[in-house]
Amino acid sequence: MRRILVTSALPYANGPLHFGHILEAVQTDIWARAMRLSGHECRYVCADDTHGTPIMLKAQAEGITPEELIAGIEAEHRATYQDFLIDHAFFHSTHSDENRLCTETIFKALDAAGHITRRSIRQAYDETAQMFLPDRYVKGMCPKCDAQDQYGDSCEVCGATYSPSDLKNPLSVISGTPPVERESEHLFFHLAAFESMLKEWTRSGAIHESVANKLEEWFSGGLRDWDISRDAPYFGFEIPGHPGKYFYVWLDAPVGYMAASLALAKRDGLIFDDWWSADSTAELHHFIGKDILYFHTLFWPAVLQGAGYRRPTQVHAHGFLTVNGQKMSKSRGTFITGRRYLERLPPEPLRYYFAAKLGPGIDDMDLSLEDFVSRFNSDVVGKLVNIASRCAGFVARGGGHLAPKLPDPNLYDEFAAVAHRIASLYESRDFIAAIREIAALADRANQYIDAQKPWNLAKDPARVDDVLAVCTQGINLFRTLMTYLSPVLPAMAERAGKFLGHPILRWDDVQQPLLGSVLAPYEPLATRLDPKVVATLIEETPAAAPTPTAVTTPKAEAATPANTVAVVAPPSPDGKGEVTIDDFSKLDLRVGKVLECGLVDGSDKLLRLQIDLGNGDVRQIFSGIRESYSPEAMIGRHVVVIANLKPRKMRFGISQGMVLCASNDSPGVFLVSPDEGGAPGMTVT
RNA sequence: GGCUAGGUAGCUCAGCCGGUUAGAGCACGGGAUUCAUAACCCCGGGGUCGCGGGUUCGAUUCCCGCCCUAGCCA
Numbered sequence: 179m180r181r182i183l184v185t186s187a188l189p190y191a192n193g194p195l196h197f198g199h200i201l202e203a204v205q206t207d208i209w210a211r212a213m214r215l216s217g218h219e220c221r222y223v224c225a226d227d228t229h230g231t232p233i234m235l236k237a238q239a240e241g242i243t244p245e246e247l248i249a250g251i252e253a254e255h256r257a258t259y260q261d262f263l264i265d266h267a268f269f270h271s272t273h274s275d276e277n278r279l280c281t282e283t284i285f286k287a288l289d290a291a292g293h294i295t296r297r298s299i300r301q302a303y304d305e306t307a308q309m310f311l312p313d314r315y316v317k318g319m320c321p322k323c324d325a326q327d328q329y330g331d332s333c334e335v336c337g338a339t340y341s342p343s344d345l346k347n348p349l350s351v352i353s354g355t356p357p358v359e360r361e362s363e364h365l366f367f368h369l370a371a372f373e374s375m376l377k378e379w380t381r382s383g384a385i386h387e388s389v390a391n392k393l394e395e396w397f398s399g400g401l402r403d404w405d406i407s408r409d410a411p412y413f414g415f416e417i418p419g420h421p422g423k424y425f426y427v428w429l430d431a432p433v434g435y436m437a438a439s440l441a442l443a444k445r446d447g448l449i450f451d452d453w454w455s456a457d458s459t460a461e462l463h464h465f466i467g468k469d470i471l472y473f474h475t476l477f478w479p480a481v482l483q484g485a486g487y488r489r490p491t492q493v494h495a496h497g498f499l500t501v502n503g504q505k506m507s508k509s510r511g512t513f514i515t516g517r518r519y520l521e522r523l524p525p526e527p528l529r530y531y532f533a534a535k536l537g538p539g540i541d542d543m544d545l546s547l548e549d550f551v552s553r554f555n556s557d558v559v560g561k562l563v564n565i566a567s568r569c570a571g572f573v574a575r576g577g578g579h580l581a582p583k584l585p586d587p588n589l590y591d592e593f594a595a596v597a598h599r600i601a602s603l604y605e606s607r608d609f610i611a612a613i614r615e616i617a618a619l620a621d622r623a624n625q626y627i628d629a630q631k632p633w634n635l636a637k638d639p640a641r642v643d644d645v646l647a648v649c650t651q652g653i654n655l656f657r658t659l660m661t662y663l664s665p666v667l668p669a670m671a672e673r674a675g676k677f678l679g680h681p682i683l684r685w686d687d688v689q690q691p692l693l694g695s696v697l698a699p700y701e702p703l704a705t706r707l708d709p710k711v712v713a714t715l716i717e718e719t720p721a722a723a724p725t726p727t728a729v730t731t732p733k734a735e736a737a738t739p740a741n742t743v744a745v746v747a748p749p750s751p752d753g754k755g756e757v758t759i760d761d762f763s764k765l766d767l768r769v770g771k772v773l774e775c776g777l778v779d780g781s782d783k784l785l786r787l788q789i790d791l792g793n794g795d796v797r798q799i800f801s802g803i804r805e806s807y808s809p810e811a812m813i814g815r816h817v818v819v820i821a822n823l824k825p826r827k828m829r830f831g832i833s834q835g836m837v838l839c840a841s842n843d844s845p846g847v848f849l850v851s852p853d854e855g856g857a858p859g860m861t862v863t
Numbered sequence: 864g865g866c867u868a869g870g871u872a873g874c875u876c877a878g879c880c881g882g883u884u885a886g887a888g889c890a891c892g893g894g895a896u897u898c899a900u901a902a903c904c905c906c907g908g909g910g911u912c913g914c915g916g917g918u919u920c921g922a923u924u925c926c927c928g929c930c931c932u933a934g935c936c937a
Contacts, residue, residue, distance in 0.1 A: 322864090332936075339864085339936060369937090392867045392935080399866095402937065428937095468868085468934060476937085497868085498933065505933075534888095535876075541869065542933055549875045552889045560902050568899035614877075617888075624903055633898040649898090702900065 181460040182220040188227035191248040195516040206465040211665035212604035223438035225270035229414035230427035258516040268442035277437035287485035303360035306353035318345030366403035372480035461491040497542035511717030527554040538607040561620040565656040569649035570700030581650035623655040766821040767862035792859015797834040
């Protein structure tokens with residue numbers, strides 16, 4: 179028996195869980211359940227990640243304390259995970275006594291071992307808000323390509339990376355005032371000292387090969403010191419011996435894994451050191467998204483090693499979730515929260531769909547709603563559940579108990595023989611292959627029943643035993659498949675266990691078929707998904723503007739790209755065809771105010787505009803109106819903009835929308851404007 | 864811009880180290896059946912394997928360039 183501690187990444191406590199979180203939790207949960215079915219002791223812990231500037235500011239904005247904010251969110255996160263059947267041994271919070279203790283212990287150990295250095299850095303400071311500004315809280319003009327409204331760390335238009343002080347005309351996102359430079363002493367973790375250890379560790383099988391390839395980049399660039407402190411005001415843990423300095427959220431976040439297991443150990447009388455001491459024989463597995471790889475494959479193993487703890491056994495990274503082929507996006511309505519899903523549908527179909535598409539690599543996964551429906555309805559309901567459903571009636575009519583022996587033991591053995599293979603596919607995270615094998619076996623089971631035709635046999639009273647035998651075979655085939663799927667569909671497996679009279683607990687149980695035992699009355703184990711309901715997962719009228727989430731989520735998208743507007747209609751004489759009101763409503767037309775306007779070098783047709791679409795949504799849009807309008811004439815004007823036009827990369831930068839104009843074959847273009855009273859952000863309908 | 868990964872049937876995806884007619888599920892067309900949640904079973908149509916070069920007797924599979932998508936850049 180192996181002792182295993184498994185984690186998934188801590189969700190940030192500034193908003194609800196979305197499908198990306200659910201995907202990761204489902205993957206981790208399936209893996210943990212599969213390990214338990216093999217007889218291993220496997221505990222899955224997680225926690226909310228609660229610290230940092232975004233949470234501090236969000237609480238301020240809502241007029242509550244950060245503690246109140248994270249308490250509310252934690253309750254919501256717990257409930258959502260639970261409703262998706264995520265079986266956490268413990269779900270904790272990084273804002274906890276255990277986490278403070280672990281974080282301080284680690285810091286002191288690192289400091290004592292000489293891994294912490296101190297030096298002054300210059301950083302942007304907002305004198306109005308009286309706080310230092312993280313890079314993403316400073317915006318200005320890109321020093322390289324002059325694109326407007328870029329974050330302080332990199333330019334989304336030309337891709338340049340730089341520091342906030344390089345920006346032209348920088349402004350604080352918080353107060354809107356120009357930041358000043360201030361000096362402050364920070365604490366650094368000396369990562370380079372762990373280079374050889376990390377190189378060895380990354381090639382030791384702890385991470386997938388393609389991930390190790392990615393890490394080469396960090397090594398070849400040279401490992402830099404990691405800044406682990408932040409200045410007050412900051413929501414987090416104050417660093418012992420350094421008043422006014424706080425641990426950077428990314429230092430204490432992974433420590434949350436320890437804190438959760440410490441709380442678990444306290445509650446259940448287990449021993450923390452069994453998992454974490456340097457000589458631990460337990461396994462430690464982290465499931466994460468590929469976006470946070472380096473925190474888990476560089477800093478975290480180094481911090482653990484430096485502080486005298488064990489390193490992770492494996493870090494399992496997965497790709498991102500796209501919806502209908504595109505990045506999840508609030509403006510597209512495809513930013514699906516776990517709660518939104520649960521309000522409409524049961525959890526298991528989604529677990530099944532995720533499992534059916536989760537492989538061991540870091541490829542992104544697409545959630546296609548159409549595929550989701552057909553996959554679950556046909557694989558699970560039409561094929562798997564159908565096996566039990568079509569046999570149960572015959573068994574009930576034959577007395578309600580199974581036959582004393584199997585008519586086709588060889589076929590059964592084929593099914594039972596793959597148990598070990600299925601188990602190892604789960605362990606290697608190749609769920610996609612496991613599901614494929616199971617589905618293929620389900621086909622074989624249906625073929626078997628089809629060939630035996632118990633409904634024909636049942637017409638002959640002399641053959642009642644044959645009918646029962648065939649269905650006993652079918653029920654037992656069903657049982658093996660249900661066992662193989664039980665990590666994915668735990669609630670259905672439990673109901674199936676009740677129907678079978680034997681709970682599903684171990685892979686090995688299937689080595690012994692059920693014979694002669696009594697079946698409970700059959701009740702439908704799963705119902706079909708209604709495509710109409712599934713379609714409502716995507717919001718018809720997406721949230722209009724990215725509200726000031728830029729403040730609460732530093733990584734909020736600057737632009738809000740959207741589907742290309744596809745208008746499908748029969749052709750008509752003018753070449754456009756009829757559209758319905760639904761087609762029209764796909765267009766997000768809004769009034770915008772031109773804030774800035776300039777010529778574009780290298781183009782005699784285009785003007786570069788900065789247009790305010792309300793609610794802080796400022797877009798860069800290129801428009802071919804230079805022949806009719808001068809930049810000066812544009813500034814301050816109100817115009818009508820298609821706000822959800824797919825952003826287009828042009829030689830001069832990205833154009834995030836289109837300004838509406840009237841024109842025909844004769845020269846000149848004419849801007850469309852709202853009447854007096856029209857204001858930025860108003861929608862045009 | 865650099866790095867990593869991906870671009871295979873209408874859709875979602877498999878295809879190990881290069882080798883004979885490129886696979887599955889769904890969708891579609893035809894047939895069979897009625898035990899089963901209009902489920903299941905059989906047959907079929909459908910792909911210039913992102914584009915362009917190269918290596919090779921032979922490339923979806925290897926190499927180079929380009930285009931597109933996603934993520935990361937402390």
